[in-house]
Amino acid sequence: MRCRTYRYRLHPTLRQTQALTRQLRYQCELYNAALEERKGAWNWEKRSVTYFDQCKTLTGLIDVRPEVLSSGVTLCRGTLKRLDGAFASFYRRVGTGENPGFPRFKWTRRWDSLEWQDRSGWTVKGAERRLRLLGIGEVKMNYHRPLTGVPKAITVKREGAKWWVNVRCVDVPASLLAPTGREVGVDLGVVNLVALSDGELIEGSRFAARSSERLANAQRRLAKKQRGSDRRSRQVQEVARLHRKVRQQRMNAAHQLSRRLVNEFDLIVLEDLKITPMVARPRVKPDPRNPSDFLANGAAKKAVLNRSIHDAGRGQLRSLLSYKAESAGRTVVVVNPRHTSLTCYQCGHVDQKNRVIQAVFRCCSCGHEDHADSNAALNILRAGRARLASASDGPNLPTTPSNLTRWACSVTTVSSLPAF
Ligand SMILES: [Zn+2]
Incomplete structure (x- = not known):
């Protein structure tokens, strides 16, 4: 099964951006809560909690935190899967005798992606150049090349002020090239x-070397800004932009x-x-x-x-x-x-x-x-x-x-x- 990921730029409206940002915050909370649950269950009862256990408790959220589920249960499962992945690689590193870090609580400001892990909750509308997201709306999408194969899952990402979607496709047909004999x-x-x-x-091209001076200047300016100030957070964005x-x-x-x-x-x-x-x-x-x-x-x-x-x-x-x-x-x-x-x-x-x-x-x-x-x-x-x-x-x-x-x-x- 040949897989391929396609990446498109998204242009959400202000209202959609706010909705996406809120959803990022909810998913980060969910991640932290799920990590807390796993840690607590182990510390207090020596009981391990699996991904499937946590998925089952998601339905209970509809009464207490319905907004977390507003973009579909698929999205929440994606977040839990991410935590599960963090634990899996932690145990793998323990097994191979490396020096692993235990999965950590995440900071909302650093939480930049939403993962829909199966086909519900979203639709790519290529002809209309729109991505429909449950609970968010129809987001304008720069559909610069057609998808091939069957779209299976998506990740919506925030990078600075820009938004992107990665669409994972399976069963992508091969496009064989004629042999060149070389x-x-x-x-x-x-x-x-x-x-x-x-x-x-x-x-x-040594891109990093070429822009190292600009990066160094930006970092120097960042170091002079007062912690917690607006100017500092703007400068943080600037440094991140150069790295990107x-x-x-x-x-x-x-x-x-x-x-x-x-x-x-x-x-x-x-x-x-x-x-x-x-x-x-x-x-x-x-x-x-x-x-x-x-x-x-x-x-x-x-x-x-x-x-x-x-x-x-x-x-x-x-x-x-x-x-x-x-x-x-x-x-x-x-x-x-x-x-x-x-x-x-x-x-x-x-x-x-x-x-x-x-x-x-x-x-x-x-x-x-x-x-x-x-x-x-x-x-x-x-x-x-x-x-x-x-x-x-x-x-x-x-x-x-x-x-x-x-x-x-x-x-x-x-x-x-x-x-x-
Ligand atoms: Zn020789």
């Missing part, structure tokens, strides 16, 4: 956003690049980089001579690098690539990044010394010279082809392109680069 390895770097195995280097802008620019760049790659290539090979450990903070170094003091550990330098890793938007690019590729019938293979940047594409020699100068790859065995990222991209392409070839020899073959994509995306370990 294959590509993609190296996601920090300096260049992307190096392709055909030698092309695509410069990342960077996020949207990144998203846009990732959409354009992934679309280009999917249009041009039949096979796209990526390396499987785990971003979280890459952006981990360096460990603190205690000073052996003075136990209350610490030695320099390069944290500031690493923070700068981390910022550019986040700025490159790799995770985003990968997820956009995989869904676009699946829908277009292209294949995406993910390979282990181990040694891809240290291996010579010509002779296969693996050596740290091949990378004496940062951007240049110079093989100390055969003398082959290339841009370091292009060399890595070629290695990635080779690893991906080998991965596919070994898959087509083995049993339980994935046959259709979409199966193959899904299978390949789930493959994350290749023990090493293939033999040369």
Whole structure:
């Protein structure tokens, strides 16, 4: 079942905005009340309360707080589901031995979305460019592209002064593209956003870096405002707007690049980089001579690098690539990044010394010279082809392109680069 989420801008009237804002407040209250119930039941009676228990109590709300149910019980279930999700990920992290935070009470001002989890309580009226919401009314919607598939659920979001709706559709038909006979390895770097195995280097735009000065100014002005003042809350909005802008620019760049790659290539090979450990903070170094003091550990330098890793938007690019590729019938293979940047594409020699100068790859065995990222991209392409070839020899073959994509995306370990 192929899913797709469509995002549209909403233009609610003043009255509708007030109704939506009120509903946001009610749902936040409901979330907090449900969390309170779960905590209380456990603290006092050692009894755990499930999502379904809480859904059953919703009907009782009609007598005491009818306004909470005014946009339908579906919306309230969406909120309870969100709490349930918070608990589920809390227990998952407990299970894997991480250091989880217990689900917290939410602040009304930060509660920005309403989730209708099934098909009741709302209708998308594409022809009239309206979204009908129970208890809110018919909200004007910028229906800039038609929905495909079956709309299943929606999320209405507030971002600053703007409102959006995300419509989740299932059974979205594939729009297969004609094969181009070309294959590509993609190296996601920090300096260049992307190096392709055909030698092309695509410069990342470093959006956050570009607007960092403006952001820093806005934050400085924010720091000078008096707490609780109107000016401060306006400045908070301004800082949030700048952050949002960077996020949207990144998203846009990732959409354009992934679309280009999917249009041009039949096979796209990526390396499987785990971003979280890459952006981990360096460990603190205690000073052996003075136990209350610490030695320099390069944290500031690493923070700068981390910022550019986040700025490159790799995770985003990968997820956009995989869904676009699946829908277009292209294949995406993910390979282990181990040694891809240290291996010579010509002779296969693996050596740290091949990378004496940062951007240049110079093989100390055969003398082959290339841009370091292009060399890595070629290695990635080779690893991906080998991965596919070994898959087509083995049993339980994935046959259709979409199966193959899904299978390949789930493959994350290749023990090493293939033999040369
Ligand atoms: Zn070599």
